[in-house]
Amino acid sequence: MKIFKLALAAATASVALGGAAMAQEVSLSYNVGIASDYVFRGVSQTNEDPQVFGGVDLGYGVGYAGVWASNVDFGTDDPTVEVDFYAGVKPTVGDVSMDFGVLYYGYSKDKGLTPGKYSYTELKAALSKPVGKATIGGAVYFSPEWPGDLSTAVYYEANGSIPLNDKFSLSGALGKQTIEDGADYTTWNLGVAYALNEKLSLDVRYWDTSEHDFGSIYDSRVAVSLKASF
Structure with missing residues (x-):
């Protein structure tokens, strides 16, 4: 009888979970935009030139995926x-x-799985928590195959954001790439976003790093981006 009750409970739980899963809906969202510079962790990825970008995101319950x-x-004839x-x-x-999550950064005209390649993978763990009107958070990214020499790398970040009113919000982050x-x-950024309407937003952001000696792409800069989300 005890075994039967356990089996019945398991079956009931399975039906409940199955019903919950069926109740979930697949969501699709799209984004496209332009920017005066593509800045990633404080470093220009477009040799300080403008950027055009776009993506598609899929959600299902707590799961997500996207491209x-x-x-x-990068100042070479390789990835564009x-x-x-x-x-x-x-x-x-x-x-x-x-x-x-897991992220794969892929680049055109790559060199394959050899030193000098550009493409790489990162594992991500992040959390955020509301504090009053603000939201604070942190994240860690680990890569077992950093571009160039295929060594391991870790990026740590603390971030936060706060709405200033119905249209404006302030956000920033402090990170360390090892x-x-x-x-x-070390890199940091601070910027203001303005919601032009429900789908279109403008972001003006100051970026900087601790290592300007690495080259001009590591210098301080202001990047302006316009993004549409659907």
Whole structure:
């Protein structure tokens, strides 16, 4: 009888979970935009030239997946296009939102699985929590195959945002990029976003790094972006 009750409970739970899964809806969203510069972790990815980008995101319950693409220019004849693929889950515990995912940064005209290649993978763990009107968070990204020498790398970030009114919001981040057998640096950014309407937003952001000696793409800069989301 005890075994029967356990089996019945398991069956009931399966039906309940199945019903919950069926109740979930697949959501699709799209984005496209332009920017005066493509800045990633404080470093220009377009050799300080403009950017055109776009992506598609799919959501199902706490799960998500997506693809995003942009032009790039590393001052070489190699990659001209970046295409990223990502997937993960975003569970919540109380008012804490978490994000566990994997990202693949792919580049055109790559060199394959050899030193000097550009494409690489990162694992992501992030969380955020509302504090009053503001939201604060942190994230860690780990790569086992950093571009160039295929060494491991870790990026740590603390971030926050706060709405100023119905249209304006302020956000910023402080991060540290560490690379095994490579050059570490610190980066930070602060910017204001303005919602032109429900689908169109404008962002003006100041970026900087601790290592201007690495080259002009590591210098301080202001990037302006216009993004449409559907």
